[in-house]
Structures are given as C-alpha cells and as structure tokens.
Amino acid sequence: MTETDIKKGLAGVVVDTTAVSKVVQETNSLTYRGYPVQELAANCSFEEVAYLIWNGELPSAAQLEEFTARERSQRAVDDKLVDLILGLPKDCHPMHVVQTAVAYLGSVDPEADVEGEEANRAKAERLYAQLPTIVAIDHRRRHGLDPVAPTTDLPYAANFFKMVFDEVPADEVVRCFDISMILYAEHSFNASTFTARVITSTTSDLYSAVAGAVGALKGPLHGGANEAVMAMLEEVGTADKAEAWIDNALANKQKIMGFGHRVYKNGDSRVPTMRAAFEDMVKVKGADELLALYNAFEEDFVGRKGIYPNLDYPSGPAYHLMGFDTEQFTPIFVMSRITGWTAHIMEQQASNALIRPLSAYDGEEQREVPADRG
Ligand SMILES: CC(=O)SCCNC(=O)CCNC(=O)[C@H](O)C(C)(C)COP(=O)(O)OP(=O)(O)OC[C@H]1O[C@@H](n2cnc3c(N)ncnc32)[C@H](O)[C@@H]1OP(=O)(O)O
Numbered sequence: 410m411t412e413t414d415i416k417k418g419l420a421g422v423v424v425d426t427t428a429v430s431k432v433v434q435e436t437n438s439l440t441y442r443g444y445p446v447q448e449l450a451a452n453c454s455f456e457e458v459a460y461l462i463w464n465g466e467l468p469s470a471a472q473l474e475e476f477t478a479r480e481r482s483q484r485a486v487d488d489k490l491v492d493l494i495l496g497l498p499k500d501c502h503p504m505h506v507v508q509t510a511v512a513y514l515g516s517v518d519p520e521a522d523v524e525g526e527e528a529n530r531a532k533a534e535r536l537y538a539q540l541p542t543i544v545a546i547d548h549r550r551r552h553g554l555d556p557v558a559p560t561t562d563l564p565y566a567a568n569f570f571k572m573v574f575d576e577v578p579a580d581e582v583v584r585c586f587d588i589s590m591i592l593y594a595e596h597s598f599n600a601s602t603f604t605a606r607v608i609t610s611t612t613s614d615l616y617s618a619v620a621g622a623v624g625a626l627k628g629p630l631h632g633g634a635n636e637a638v639m640a641m642l643e644e645v646g647t648a649d650k651a652e653a654w655i656d657n658a659l660a661n662k663q664k665i666m667g668f669g670h671r672v673y674k675n676g677d678s679r680v681p682t683m684r685a686a687f688e689d690m691v692k693v694k695g696a697d698e699l700l701a702l703y704n705a706f707e708e709d710f711v712g713r714k715g716i717y718p719n720l721d722y723p724s725g726p727a728y729h730l731m732g733f734d735t736e737q738f739t740p741i742f743v744m745s746r747i748t749g750w751t752a753h754i755m756e757q758q759a760s761n762a763l764i765r766p767l768s769a770y771d772g773e774e775q776r777e778v779p780a781d782r783g
Pocket residue numbers: 418629630631632634663664665666667668669670671672716719720721
C-alpha cells in the first residue's frame with residue numbers, strides 16, 4: 410500500500426449508497442428524499458420532515474395526525490430515568506447526559522436487540538418523542554428547577570419550549586426553532602451518522618448506534634461547533650473587536666468555529682435559511698449588536714480565507730437568542746438528527762456489510778520479546 414492509497418479522514422471516499430438525502434457539493438444543494446431542504450423549511454413542520462425522512466414521502470393530513478398523536482403520547486419518560494438524570498453531576502456536559510439517557514432507554518427496552526424495520530421504527534419514534542423531554546429535564550435541573558411535564562396538546566417545538574421554560578414564546582420564535590430542527594435533521598454520511606452506521610454494521614442494536622452517534626456529534630469539529638461559535642462570539646464581544654481577534658486566532662493556528670465544511674467548499678446549502686431565521690430572532694429580541702458582530706466576523710474571515718460559514722454559525726447565536734444555554738445547543742441538534750441517524754441505521758441494516766477498512770502499518774518491525782526487561 411502506498412501513501413497515495415491512504416485517504417486520511419476518508420476524504421473523498423464513497424462508502425455506500427443512501428436514499429435518505431443528497432448533498433451536492435457543486436451546486437450547494439441538499440435534498441431530503443428528493444425535496445430541497447429550503448422548500449421543506451419554508452413549507453413544512455419538523456414533524457412532517459421527520460415523517461418524510463423515515464417514510465420516504467411527506468404525510469397526508471391523516472397520516473400526520475396519526476404520527477403526531479403517537480409522538481405526543483410517548484413524550485413522558487419513566488421516573489427512574491428522571492432520577493438518573495437528576496443524579497448526574499451538574500457540571501457534566503449535557504451531551505453525556507443525553508448519551509447516558511439513550512443507553513438507559515436501551516437497557517429497559519425488552520426489544521432493544523430485535524432487528525428489522527418495524528421494531529427499529531418504534532424505537533426511533535420513541536427516541537424522537539423522548540429526547541426533548543430528556544434535554545428539558547437536564548436544562549431545568551442545572552437551574553435548580555423541577556421538571557415540567559410534557560404536554561399532549563402542543564406541537565413538538567412549542568412543547569419543547571414549554572418543558573424548558575414553562576412557557577411558550579411568540580410564534581416567530583417557535584417557528585425559527587422548528588426551521589433549525591428541519592435544517593439539522595439529516596446530512597448524508599457526516600461523522601455521527603457514519604458512526605451510527607459503523608456500529609449498526611456489527612449487527613449491534615439501535616440504541617448503541619445512537620449513543621455512539623451522540624459521542625461523535627459532541628466534538629467541536631462536528632455538532633459541538635454550534636456551542637463553540639457562541640462561546641467564540643461572546644469572547645470576541647463586539648463587532649469592532651472581530652478583526653484583532655481573528656488576527657490573533659489565525660496567528661495561533663486556531664480553527665475558526667462555524668466555518669468550513671468537509672463537503673461544501675463554497676458555502677453550506679442550509680446557511681441562507683438559518684441566517685434568515687437568526688435575523689428574525691434578532692428582530693424579535695432587538696439584538697442588533699449581536700447581528701453586527703456576526704456580520705463583521707463573517708465578512709472579515711471569509712474575506713481573508715475564502716472559507717464560508719456552516720450551519721452551526723447562524724444556529725448558535727439563534728439558539729442563544731431563543732434563551733437556551735450554550736451547552737444545550739448540541740443536545741438540541743441531537744433532538745433533530747435522531748431522525749437522520751435512525752433512517753441510516755435502518756438503511757444500513759437492510760443492506761448490511763461490516764464496515765472495516767484497512768490500515769497501513771508504520772510501527773516497529775516485528776521483534777522478539779526480550780527475556781530480560783529489567
Ligand atoms: C454541522 C457540522 O458538523 S458542520 C462542521 C462544524 N465544524 C466547525 O465549524 C469546526 C471548524 N471547521 C473545521 O474544523 C473544518 O472546516 C472542518 C473539520 C469542518 C472540515 O475540515 P476538512 O474538510 O478536513 O478541511 P481541513 O480541516 O483539512 O481544512 C482545509 C484547510 O482549510 C483550513 N480551514 C478549514 N476550516 C477552517 C476553519 N474553520 N478555520 C481556519 N481554517 C480552516 C484548514 O486549516 C486547512 O488549511 P491548510 O490546508 O492550510 O492546512
């Protein structure tokens with residue numbers, strides 16, 4: 410094997426086919442099951458998009474009613490899980506809480522190891538219904554507050570706000586959140602989805618695959634970037650300080666969070682829609698200073714490096730304006746991406762091959778274990 414055979418980071422390697430989504434680098438476009446994500450964001454709810462991702466078609470009114478009723482009926486989590494979350498260290502990262510909760514749900518599901526579309530669909534829908542409850546309980550315990558029970562009458566996004574803040578904000582805020590959920594739902598063979606597919610390829614169970622995917626998403630080079638963006642903007646402070654901050658970061662060879670992408674090299678297809686949602690949040694909250702900083706930072710960095718923002722750049726400050734704690738941004742990403750992950754898990758299972766690449770050895774030549782090691 411030569412150096413040129415090695416594809417570090419699997420860059421440019423096509424590993425398998427998928428019918429879930431298509432990311433087209435050349436045209437900066439993204440479709441879920443054939444529908445452009447921008448059109449879905451403009452015309453659909455996250456519930457409809459979740460249905461689409463799992464079923465391949467948008468729901469009829471009757472199908473949507475049945476699907477949302479099922480989601481609403483499964484929102485509550487058992488008391489043992491609530492106690493488990495409340496017992497975790499308050500200063501641990503919320504992604505560890507999410508990962509623990511997913512592993513717990515696997516441990517109490519008698520069908521955890523049952524394979525096949527029907528069993529996996531039931532598990533996927535349960536995770537989709539319960540992850541918001543888990544994230545909300547974790548948010549509230551960090552603020553010293555008791556959990557707010559899920560409703561059965563509010564739509565997905567409004568119910569999440571209710572469980573986190575004990576109130577539902579203005580419609581525009583709920584809609585911005587719903588748009589972010591639609592945009593985060595699916596993105597082909599990204600690192601966390603690929604992790605889920607690798608785990609599934611060993612014929613392990615769906616919960617194990619999702620717990621692994623949560624771990625992969627946590628990293629700041631992937632989903633964790635939405636938190637890192639907000640931390641960075643807060644550190645920069647104001648628009649007039651952006652230039653000097655970037656000078657210093659680049660001099661120290663620091664990666665600028667929320668910029669760059671493995672697939673899109675000329676801009677992320679989802680950014681214009683999420684940027685518009687962020688601007689709506691700026692209007693609702695009167696946060697012109699944050700918008701000025703956001704614009705100045707982007708203009709300066711793109712101007713210097715020609716590296717464009719990814720979805721995490723607008724979503725981080727948008728979630729901040731919605732009132733979420735920075736450390737909860739990536740768990741919110743999980744609430745959305747559970748749809749894409751589980752669709753890929755089912756796709757992998759339906760046409761499985763163990764994922765096991767090769768490596769080129771560059772360590773010590775074979776040698777004998779010395780008898781005297783003193
Ligand atoms: C939802 C999501 O997961 S989107 C991704 C979220 N992640 C981030 O925002 C983290 C910041 N971005 C990055 O680290 C990268 O752009 C990645 C990891 C997303 C993609 O990386 P790759 O495709 O592996 O590109 P790679 O890291 O090799 O970068 C290529 C070149 O661009 C530079 N570059 C890429 N992104 C950035 C960045 N954000 N800041 C500074 N330089 C960058 C690299 O330093 C490298 O330069 P070099 O060739 O001079 O060494």
